Amino acid sequence: MEYTENLQIEKSETSKINSVNFNKLDFGRVFTDHMFVCDFADGKWQAPKIMPYQSLSFEPSARVFHYGQAVFEGMKAYKDDNGKIFLFRPDENHARINKSAARLAMPEFPKNYFFKGLEALLKLDSEWIKPGVGNSLYLRPFVIATEPAISASPANSYKFIIICSPAKSYYNSPVRVLIAEEYSRSADGGVGYAKAAGNYAAQFYPTSLAQQKGFQQVIWTDANTHKYLEEAGTMNIFFRVNDKLITAPNNDRILDGVTRKSIIQLASDLGITCEVRQITVEEIKTAARAGELKEVFGVGTAAVVSPVSAFEHKNELFEIPELENSYGQLFKKSLLNIQHNVSEDKHGWRYEVK
């Protein structure tokens, strides 16, 4: 608390909000009027600032440009019909950005800075959060290495920044996915569990190959054998075989998703069996052939719940017909209702920004 008494706020003189069409938003392209910035220097985080959203100056030798020393989080803020603003399990994001930072030899960010920064920013830019289930303000906290020196070692200066972008769901229609047979997302003993910047660029090329074949996303398999289903890079994946859900366990290759763990809890609440265990590609193909694979869906903060309508593996295509009583749709609705203060929050996941 003591730090944030120093929070300097420089307000934007004008707002861009009237130039934004909130009914037609591309993900992550429009940003609100303000951002939060905190510098790490001389061994500690300096006084944080809120300032108008703006470009920043970096030396071309800043380490982030050369060695990818950068981590991020994805969160959303929601508004209910009474204008109250909520975050969803923000403690999880704070814990995870520090877990990611530790793996990349970056300093942890203090919890009180994180929360007071978010709250001050959301209050300043509250008009950007539209009420109504499905609307949200996507929040992007990230940390980058700024030290202007290209030795291959951890930097001694960083910037922690939060930028905010109004959002609809990331994937609006069902996605078709390709199961990886050759390319990999991460290694045992690597950084796959972290939201490390480099994990994402590494997926762009294999994903573009999938897109050329008519698939929007890749479901990654383990790098050693390509036999086990892992995650989709921007989403964790759930499979429903008959009435049972299955999702891969967390390990050092798979991101510990907040939406994933919330859905495991919701399934338990609803009496739906959810097995958290290794899943082979073969068992899913076998289930699909037998007509027992009822649903596949990806889950994540940006995507919320995104149904998968087809997958391909070894040139065999499996279509997954749309389902009347979809678990994915049920979880999506349950989550959105909790997030927007429409339904009871029995696990205390909502965090009101006051």
Place this chain on the structure above:
Amino acid sequence: MEYTENLQIEKSETSKINSVNFNKLDFGRVFTDHMFVCDFADGKWQAPKIMPYQSLSFEPSARVFHYGQAVFEGMKAYKDDNGKIFLFRPDENHARINKSAARLAMPEFPKNYFFKGLEALLKLDSEWIKPGVGNSLYLRPFVIATEPAISASPANSYKFIIICSPAKSYYNSPVRVLIAEEYSRSADGGVGYAKAAGNYAAQFYPTSLAQQKGFQQVIWTDANTHKYLEEAGTMNIFFRVNDKLITAPNNDRILDGVTRKSIIQLASDLGITCEVRQITVEEIKTAARAGELKEVFGVGTAAVVSPVSAFEHKNELFEIPELENSYGQLFKKSLLNIQHNVSEDKHGWRYEVK
């Protein structure tokens, strides 16, 4: 050629050179007076520019900060006693930055831009290249994704930049290394063979753990079994068992180093057997115990040839006594003499900047 007729050159009004102590250079911390910048926009590389070395402005949403879409190269320029300037196998660096870029779904950079940019920059900053074997100007071409939008997909705008830093060898004294048992550098089907930014930050934490134990570097092993020796992250590794050299083959996890391939050729020229094959940790430990492991050295543009004086694996420490007739020293001298125009260049590796 047609493009570079448009090369705009804005000269620096003053030079920082007199403030630099060339006898006491930290790697990659001091930069010359100029830099080369070329923007990719509207589907093509725009007219390149040389300008005073300076900070640049980036939106906080620039994709490189979030998804690590960034690749780089390391090269050096050398000056002989007559003031002629040389590069070493620059075609290899051009080819490799484009190979790296392709893996990260980034546009390739035209060869004539690359060479004319380098040459114009080296002529402007030629005073920064000191003659004398061991002195060089380290060149850092790199490409970063600048599009201000945080969707997880390849950017549509980039900057290609070259910055230059006067250098001595990166590692000045023999290094002690730890062989990886748990952490990994890259996965099969991943981006380990590319000079992708994210590969480097991923090594910082495991390397810091090694440093706490008194080792400067980690030698990475394969992520699947940790049984095979791969590379050191900033260097490829050679082992000398009796009079025979061994180094790991290139694959999708290991960087195709220019110094590595030059040393394989030099070994062949000198009649030294060099086996390019998988190497187990066990065979190296067995050789060390039998007194047959004569040398271990890392090789790379920054390091040139860096002797390894000790390695540890599973808490067993192996000291490698200094050798009278070291292959590593022989290769280092041969390479430096070729690079500095002191000896014959029978493979046509030198490239004179005229």
